[in-house]
Amino acid sequence: MEMVVDNLGVARGGLTVLEGVRFALAAGQALILRGPNGVGKTTLLRTLAGLQPAVAGTLRVPPESVTYAAHADGLKAVLTVAENLAFWAEIHGGGDVQAAMAEMNLTELRDRRAANLSAGQKRRLGLARLLVTGRPIWVLDEPTVSLDQASVTLFAGVVRAHLARGGMALIATHIDLGLEEAAVLDLAPFKARMPVASGGGFDEAFA
Amino acid sequence: MEMVVDNLGVARGGLTVLEGVRFALAAGQALILRGPNGVGKTTLLRTLAGLQPAVAGTLRVPPESVTYAAHADGLKAVLTVAENLAFWAEIHGGGDVQAAMAEMNLTELRDRRAANLSAGQKRRLGLARLLVTGRPIWVLDEPTVSLDQASVTLFAGVVRAHLARGGMALIATHIDLGLEEAAVLDLAPFKARMPVASGGGFDEAFA
Amino acid sequence: MMPDLGRYAVAVLSSYGASLAMLVALVALTWWRGARVKRQLAEVEARQARATKGEP
Amino acid sequence: MKALLLRDVRLAIRAGGGFGLGLAFFLLVAVLVPLGVGPEPATLAKIAPGILWVGALLACLLSLDRIFALDFEDGSLDLLATAPIPLEGVVAIKAFAHWLVTGLPLTLVAPVLAVLLNLPGPGYLWLVVSLLAGTPALSVIGAFGAALVVGVKRGGLLLSLLVLPLYVPTLIFGAEVVKRGASGTEVSVPLLLLAGITAGAVALLPFAAAAALRVNLR
Amino acid sequence: MKALLLRDVRLAIRAGGGFGLGLAFFLLVAVLVPLGVGPEPATLAKIAPGILWVGALLACLLSLDRIFALDFEDGSLDLLATAPIPLEGVVAIKAFAHWLVTGLPLTLVAPVLAVLLNLPGPGYLWLVVSLLAGTPALSVIGAFGAALVVGVKRGGLLLSLLVLPLYVPTLIFGAEVVKRGASGTEVSVPLLLLAGITAGAVALLPFAAAAALRVNLR
């Protein structure tokens, strides 16, 4: 089980935003992606999750091993916490909902409808979904937005436990998660160079 | 010009979440609200902005002096940066759009449609709206979400300038803004006690 | 010169009038948008050429 | 206020704003009904006034959820509620903008669609007049309904359900004007009633709608 | 797959989910048309098959944008696309769920509304049969349209514009079955054609819809 990215180029809105991205991630490792606003973190993560095609390079990921968590966390407001998790567990072949709720400190809220959670509680529920998918590679886009300090620590612990079970994690974030063992990759150096506009050329406009 | 909050109780979904909140804010002062997820920061700020009624206590705010900024920042994707700001300026009787764009470092983006801004640029535009309203009291709910470090510093400078002009700011946030002069209020102590269910009493359910 | 259209003059003339009006409108719109886009593109290309020459 | 009107019209006209789609929907209803009912000119002529009014009403209905929902979702409505203009004014302006981009164009194309439905000759004038008198009521009543459901996600269907019964009087009098006009009888009574409904709705409903909005923002 | 079906049905049934609203809309159309057209029984009997089918079609149409848009907005669709079930399956299941909560109930209440429209006696059986044969096509075609516009904000009207022309053959054959049934003539040819359209749409369109979804998620 290994994820290998070599010379990868990713595009957004028809323009390459990152190119030459290169890293490898083995079981039990985590990688933290950093970079200023708009550098292309979200775009890279969506590509790694298989939601959009890469425009260059190779991407070797074991099939059906990635689970992705973005800002929109796929919760249904009219379903309860437990029902939301149970759905994703079943879709992925039956993860343990009770254990996931316990790990993310949601057991008390289990019968509350997602509509009635606060921003941070919703986020915790969204992260608990990762556990029930049972997938080894977590691809997370700013997972701790609107979490308070205690919840950030709790979440770091959950990631650590996942790594200890042989999982992997790729996390884009602006803040410090307290995951010292994780490698950090700054994306700024991979920012795509703009091709120089050559007068009257219509080819590159479609790149 | 002063904002006085005394013994305030605020409710969400029919349940009082905070009670006995008490503070005063004079011209030129800022107050940072802290508290764990779900304690009721958003609810309190919406009450202060006049979007929902208080359930107890008194709230003295000069009329038409508050402007509120939440996650959803009221931008129209198909309008340009300048058009978005000009609309809010006109609604509030003509603030200075140019100056606001200059302060939030948006002048270069003035003719770009809001749809084509990155998350951080959008946030900056949302915050620039505060300036064109010309209102003295800023009520901000997690204003720096998805801003990178440089933009956070820029924003702190803008708040400071606003305070220097005699403005006020109330900011709920989980992170450190670098506004040392601001007072900090932890909301955890004001968490409402759940009323003990007294057998057969129907009154408190409607409180 | 004008042919005698008899009692169908209105139908024939309005057919020709409406059709030609639509065709002219289509051609004019095509032309107008073409010219505008061409001008904008020239502007942006000139600006970018200046920028790339100026910077390095 | 003028800024708000300009913004709403501009948003409706820019790509994706939905201007023109209401017209297209009206056209579709005018095409689908004969396809379902059959092509006999006499039958079509008989049902034309009713179907045209029902079509205009449905076309109006489908664009209602844009009046407030988009502003609610992106937070503009919170900001407008705290802005220095009364919420009643906001509602009235937004309803007016909605009428400008749906009701008015519907009125203007209705005669063309009436050809498809074989409306008898004298009916055309009264079709336009009745729509001109009646569509403002549709927009205002619709704005009220939209204010009621503004917090409901994808509340379009619920909105239809709430608003359609409120549209019934407008529909009845509007269609009656056209029917009488088409058959050459006196139209003044239903036309006056129609105008009365519009005047009443325009005068009163903005207040109800603003109250509903305040509740929904809470 | 079963989990997805159960979830979709459950979401539709819970408050705000829109189950029952389709029915209510169907009812409203069946009520509004006589109000607009006028009460003569003979006219109503003549247009009943067409109006009932148009009403069913519009009721179906109005709930279409819920098929994917809600899941797209809250991110579920991203997650479903990376889940261990094929996207074609997701589309098919979601269309099936849509049929269960709109097409099937519509079929069941249609005879009641047919009374309002004065449908001639022998037509009732064929009304139910034709709706049963035709509504699955409406759901699948609608799912395809919904997949096309899933990235467009408040794309309801655009969706109508795209989907209604695709509904034309279904509408024509469906209404024809009822008309022939009501007048006691042979129905087998249009009924077979209707069933053929449904079969073709169910077999092929999920692939097109899944392709459109993939493009939109990109």
Next chain:
Amino acid sequence: MSLWEYANPKKFMQVSAGVLPWMAGLTGLCLGVGLIWGFFFTPDDFRQGSTVKIIFLHVPSAMMAINAWVMMLVASLIWLVRRHHVSALAARAAAPVGLTFTAIALVTGALWGQPMWGTWWAWDPRLTAFLILALFYLGYIALWQAVEDPDTAADLTAVMCMVGSVFALLSRYAVKFWNQGLHQDSTILKVGEKDPIAPVFYVPLVVCIFGFVLLFVALVLMRTRTEIRARRLSALLARERLA
């Protein structure tokens, strides 16, 4: 050199720039000659009187309205299979032209119908199918405009064009089944029928048809050039944004 090279934007811009003036001149010539001939120098028909002159607008625009959709279908397929941007943009460029031709056919037909059939509009299968075609054009154009990302829009409209074509054909059969019509069948292209169009009408009609074909090609070329420029413009602006 393969044909596909013309699908390269640069090549296309070069070649079309050379061809376009000739095309435009030829279009003006054909349309001018055909329409003037048709309007001024044809006799009245013994049954239809002077309304027969409408044929010179009605038939060419009706034919091109259908052909434009077929061209869009082919261009969409090329885009989906070979992903040549020029063909996607050509499909986009053709749609408003096709819609205008459809509108002309409908309007002239309606104006012709009033004296001939005593009604502006009848739910004849041919007419109905044309109305439905207009709806497909409207939907296609609306979809192009509604989707932000150009490649996404190209993919979606191409899929819609394919599915729409199938359903347009189905609708055609459905409306035929539904109703026997008033409108006469196609005789233009069937040489040697027993009741052909008289040569006095036939020759200018063919000139007009050529004129409309040329007009279509010229307009599509022009609009495709504009679309390519617009695409490059937005790409350059986006690039400026990223830099």
